[in-house]
Amino acid sequence: MNRARQFGTLIGLVALCFVLWILTPYFLTVSNLLNVAEQTSINAIVAVGMTFVILSAGIDLSVGSIVALSGVILGMALRDGQPLVLALTVALAVGVVSGAVNGLLISHGDLPPFIVTLGTMSIARGAALLVTEGRPVSGFAASFRVLATGRVGFVPAPVIITAAVYLLAHLVLTRTTFGRYVYAIGGNEEATRLSGVAVRFHKAMIYAVSGLMSAVAAVILTARLNSAQPIAGMMYELDAIAATVIGGTSLMGGEGTLGGTLVGALIMGVLRNGLNLLGVSSFLQQIVIGGVIVVAVLLDTVLKRKHRA
Amino acid sequence: MSARPPALEMRGIRKAFPGVVALDGVDLTLHAGEVHMLLGENGAGKSTLMKILSGAYRKDAGEILLDGVRVEISGPRDALARGIRVIYQELTLVPQLSAAENIFLGALPTSGVGRRLGLLDRRTLHGQTTRLLADLGIAIDPRTRVGRLGLAQRQMIEIAKALATADADAPAARVLVMDEPTSALTTREVEQLFSLIERLSARGVAIVYITHRMDEVFRIGRRVTVLRDGRVIATRALETVTVAELVRMMANRDVTDHFPKVRAARGPELLRVDRLSSSGVLHDISFTLHGGEVLGVAGLLGAGRTELARAIAGADRFDAGQLHVAGAAVRFRTPADAIARGIGLLPEDRKAEGLVAGLTVARNVALPHARRLARWGVLSSRRETELARPIVSDLRIKATATQPVRLLSGGNQQKVVLGKWLAGSVRVFIFDEPTRGVDVGAKVEIYNLMNRLTADGAGIIMISSELPELLGMSDRILVMHRGRIHTVLDRDDATEERVVGAALGLESTVRLKPDTTTEGGPLSNGAAG
Numbered sequence: 001m002n003r004a005r006q007f008g009t010l011i012g013l014v015a016l017c018f019v020l021w022i023l024t025p026y027f028l029t030v031s032n033l034l035n036v037a038e039q040t041s042i043n044a045i046v047a048v049g050m051t052f053v054i055l056s057a058g059i060d061l062s063v064g065s066i067v068a069l070s071g072v073i074l075g076m077a078l079r080d081g082q083p084l085v086l087a088l089t090v091a092l093a094v095g096v097v098s099g100a101v102n103g104l105l106i107s108h109g110d111l112p113p114f115i116v117t118l119g120t121m122s123i124a125r126g127a128a129l130l131v132t133e134g135r136p137v138s139g140f141a142a143s144f145r146v147l148a149t150g151r152v153g154f155v156p157a158p159v160i161i162t163a164a165v166y167l168l169a170h171l172v173l174t175r176t177t178f179g180r181y182v183y184a185i186g187g188n189e190e191a192t193r194l195s196g197v198a199v200r201f202h203k204a205m206i207y208a209v210s211g212l213m214s215a216v217a218a219v220i221l222t223a224r225l226n227s228a229q230p231i232a233g234m235m236y237e238l239d240a241i242a243a244t245v246i247g248g249t250s251l252m253g254g255e256g257t258l259g260g261t262l263v264g265a266l267i268m269g270v271l272r273n274g275l276n277l278l279g280v281s282s283f284l285q286q287i288v289i290g291g292v293i294v295v296a297v298l299l300d301t302v303l304k305r306k307h308r309a
Numbered sequence: 310m311s312a313r314p315p316a317l318e319m320r321g322i323r324k325a326f327p328g329v330v331a332l333d334g335v336d337l338t339l340h341a342g343e344v345h346m347l348l349g350e351n352g353a354g355k356s357t358l359m360k361i362l363s364g365a366y367r368k369d370a371g372e373i374l375l376d377g378v379r380v381e382i383s384g385p386r387d388a389l390a391r392g393i394r395v396i397y398q399e400l401t402l403v404p405q406l407s408a409a410e411n412i413f414l415g416a417l418p419t420s421g422v423g424r425r426l427g428l429l430d431r432r433t434l435h436g437q438t439t440r441l442l443a444d445l446g447i448a449i450d451p452r453t454r455v456g457r458l459g460l461a462q463r464q465m466i467e468i469a470k471a472l473a474t475a476d477a478d479a480p481a482a483r484v485l486v487m488d489e490p491t492s493a494l495t496t497r498e499v500e501q502l503f504s505l506i507e508r509l510s511a512r513g514v515a516i517v518y519i520t521h522r523m524d525e526v527f528r529i530g531r532r533v534t535v536l537r538d539g540r541v542i543a544t545r546a547l548e549t550v551t552v553a554e555l556v557r558m559m560a561n562r563d564v565t566d567h568f569p570k571v572r573a574a575r576g577p578e579l580l581r582v583d584r585l586s587s588s589g590v591l592h593d594i595s596f597t598l599h600g601g602e603v604l605g606v607a608g609l610l611g612a613g614r615t616e617l618a619r620a621i622a623g624a625d626r627f628d629a630g631q632l633h634v635a636g637a638a639v640r641f642r643t644p645a646d647a648i649a650r651g652i653g654l655l656p657e658d659r660k661a662e663g664l665v666a667g668l669t670v671a672r673n674v675a676l677p678h679a680r681r682l683a684r685w686g687v688l689s690s691r692r693e694t695e696l697a698r699p700i701v702s703d704l705r706i707k708a709t710a711t712q713p714v715r716l717l718s719g720g721n722q723q724k725v726v727l728g729k730w731l732a733g734s735v736r737v738f739i740f741d742e743p744t745r746g747v748d749v750g751a752k753v754e755i756y757n758l759m760n761r762l763t764a765d766g767a768g769i770i771m772i773s774s775e776l777p778e779l780l781g782m783s784d785r786i787l788v789m790h791r792g793r794i795h796t797v798l799d800r801d802d803a804t805e806e807r808v809v810g811a812a813l814g815l816e817s818t819v820r821l822k823p824d825t826t827t828e829g830g831p832l833s834n835g836a837a838g
Binding site: 181188 | 647662668672676683
C-alpha cells in the first residue's frame with residue numbers, strides 16, 4: 001500500500017512537470033531543472049529531519065529558527081576569520097544541541113512536542129537576533145561560497161549535498177536499529193518500550209537529527225546568500241511539514257518514507273518554479289501551494305479508506 | 310407465525326482480501342428473539358461477516374435479507390438506519406463525557422429557544438437516559454462521567470447506546486451483534502449482562518453473540534453456527550450438540566485435553582519479590598518463583614494483578630520493596646533493565662502494548678533483539694527474518710514473516726507477542742491474560758508452549774481471569790485481593806470455590822498459609838460485590 005501511495009505521488013510530480021513543459025517550454029531545460037533542484041535543496045534537507053520526527057509521531061516547529069541560529073553562528077565564526085572546518089563544526093553542533101534540547105524536554109520531561117518546539121522556535125529565533133543585534137552577518141572568504149556556487153561537472157554543490165544527505169538518511173532509516181526504532185516508536189511507543197528499547201534516548205536522538213538537518217540547511221543557505229540573516233528560515237517548518245505530508249508520511253507516525261518526502265519537496269519546488277515562470281503572482285502562489293497540500297492529503301486519506309473497506 | 314420470514318438472512322456471502330478468501334459462501338439465518346451463537350477460531354471469518362452486516366465492509370457476493378426483504382447495506386449509517394447494531398470488543402465511548410451524553414451522542418436533545426442555538430436540553434437528556442437505563446435494568450446515574458465507570462459498566466452504556474434510537478425516525482434495534490462481550494466482566498456482571506440479553510430477546514431482538522466461552526454458548530444460546538476457514542461448518546440447535554462436538558467442528562481436531570499440563574522439575578529460585586508496595590495499588594507483596602514452575606495469579610479486575618506484573622517487568626515504578634533475580638538484588642528503571650535480567654512481559658492489551666501494527670511479523674519479533682542482531686547499528690533484514698522464521702513455524706503463526714502484523718487475526722497476533730521473548734535469554738515469563746480472545750486451538754498451543762518453557766527450566770507467572778485455565782496450568786495459585794496477596798494455593802489444594810472465595814476477599818475455611826493477610830470479614834464488599 002505504501003509503495004502504491006509513493007508511486008502515486010511520483011506520478012503527480014511527473015504529471016506536474018508535463019503540464020509545465022506544455023505551458024512553458026523553458027521549464028524542461030537542464031539549467032532550469034538544476035535551478036529547481038538547487039532551490040529545493042534547503043527545504044528538502046530540513047524535511048529529512050521533519051520526516052524522522054513525524055515518523056516517530058512527533059512534530060518539530062523549531063526547524064526554521066534553528067536554521068537561523070546555526071546560520072548566524074556560522075556567519076560570525078567565518079567573519080571572525082575562524083577556519084572553515086571549525087566554523088562548520090560549530091554550526092552543526094549548534095543544530096544538534098538545539099535539537100537535543102527539544103528531544104530531552106520531550107522525552108525526559110514528558111512534554112508535548114508541539115509545545116516544546118513552539119517554545120524553542122521562539123527561543124532560537126530570539127537568540128539569533130540577540131547575538132547579531134538583529135543585523136545580517138556577511139564578509140566570508142570565497143572558499144566558503146564554494147558550498148553553494150561550486151559544481152561537480154554541471155551539478156551544483158547543494159544538489160550533491162542533498163543527494164548525499166538523502167542517501168545516508170535513507171540508509172539510517174531502513175537499515176539501522178535507530179531507524180527501526182523511529183518507526184516502532186511512531187507505531188506504538190508503549191509496545192516499543194516494553195520490548196526493552198530505550199525509547200527516551202532514541203526520541204531525544206530523533207530531534208537531534210532534526211536539529212542537525214536544520215544546521216546543514218543553514219550552511220547551504222548562508223553560502224547561497226553570502227550572508228547570514230537572523231530572520232532567515234521563517235516558515236521553513238511549514239514547508240518541511242508540507243513536503244513530508246505530501247510525501248505520504250502519516251502525521252500519526254509509523255508510516256512513511258524519505259523517498260516520498262523527497263518527491264513531496266520536489267513537488268513544492270517545481271510548483272513554485274513553474275508558477276514563477278508563468279508569471280503567477282506570489283499571492284496566488286501561496287493559495288495554489290496550500291491547495292496542493294490539502295488535495296494531496298485528501299487523496300491519501302481517500303485511497304487508504306478504499307484499501308481498508 | 311411459521312410463515313413469518315426470519316429477521317435476518319445472509320446467503321452465500323463471499324468476501325476476499327488480497328491473498329486470502331475470508332468468507333466463502335456463508336449462510337446465516339436469525340429469527341426474531343433468537344440468541345444465535347457464532348463460534349469459530351480466530352481468523353475463521355466471524356469478524357468479517359459481522360463487518361459486512363454492519364456496513365463496515367462491502368461483500369463481494371451474496372445477499373442479505375431483513376424480514377424477508379432483500380437489502381443492500383451501503384455503509385455503517387445505512388446499517389444503523391435498518392436497525393442493525395454492533396457492539397465491538399473495543400469500546401467506543403468518550404471518557405470525558407457523561408453516560409447520558411455518550412448514549413445520545415448522535416442526537417443530543419435541544420429545546421425551546423435553545424434549539425436554534427444548539428443549546429443542550431439537559432433535563433430531556435437525563436430524562437431519556439434514566440428511562441432507557443431503567444428499561445434495560447442498568448443501575449448507573451446518567452450524569453456519571455464514563456471515564457469513572459468500570460469496564461463492565463462501560464459495556465452496559467455501550468449496549469444502551471446501541472439500543473437507544475438515535476433519532477425519532479430510526480427504527481429500534483432489530484439485530485444486535487455482540488462480540489465477546491464478557492471477556493472483561495466478572496461473574497456477577499456477566500449475570501447482569503445475560504439477564505439484559507434475555508429481556509432483549511423477549512422483545513424480539515435477534516442477537517448474534519460471538520464468544521470463545523463454551524459455558525456461555527449453552528447458557529444463553531438457542532442455536533449455534535460454527536465457522537471455519539470462511540465456511541459454515543454447521544448450524545445446530547444447542548440441545549442437539551455437545552461441547553466436544555463444537556470444539557471438534559471449530560478446530561477440526563479433537564481437543565480432548567484442554568489443559569495438557571506437564572509438571573516440570575522444580576529448579577532453583579529465579580525471582581524473589583520482597584515486600585513490594587506501590588501506593589494505593591500494591592501492598593506488601595512477597596513471593597518467589599522457581600524454575601520449572603507456573604505461578605498462577607488470580608483476582609478480580611482491579612485487584613492489582615496487572616500492576617504487579619508491570620512493576621516486576623520494570624514498566625512501572627514502585628514505592629517500596631526489593632526484587633531479587635537468581636538471588637541477586639536488582640533495581641529496574643526501565644523494561645530494558647528487566648529484559649537484560651531475563652524478565653519478559655507479555656502485556657495484557659496486545660494491541661496497545663504488545664505490537665507495532667505497521668511493522669512485519671519478523672520485525673515485531675526481532676524488536677527486543679534488534680541491537681543484538683545489528684552490527685555497528687546496521688540491521689540486516691535477513692538476520693531478522695532468520696530469527697523470526699523458526700518462531701513463526703514453531704508457534705504455528707498463520708502468516709509469513711514479512712506480513713504486517715496488522716493483517717493477522719487475534720490469536721496469531723498474540724503468538725507474535727509471545728514470539729518476541731522466545732528468541733532471547735528470558736528465564737522469567739510474565740504472561741498477562743495470555744489466552745484472552747484466543748481460540749481453542751491456539752490456546753492449547755500456548756499451553757504446550759508453557760510446558761516447553763518450564764521443561765527448559767524457565768519460570769512463568771500467569772495472570773488469568775479464566776479459572777479453568779488457572780487451575781489447569783498452574784503449579785501454585787496466588788490470589789490477589791485489593792492489592793494484597795490474599796492466599797497462595799498449591800495445585801492440589803486449589804479448587805474453583807477456594808480461588809473465587811479468596812478473590813472476593815472471603816476468609817478461607819482452610820487457612821493454608823497462616824501468614825497471609827486476609828483483610829475484611831466474610832462478604833466484605835469485595836470488588837465484584
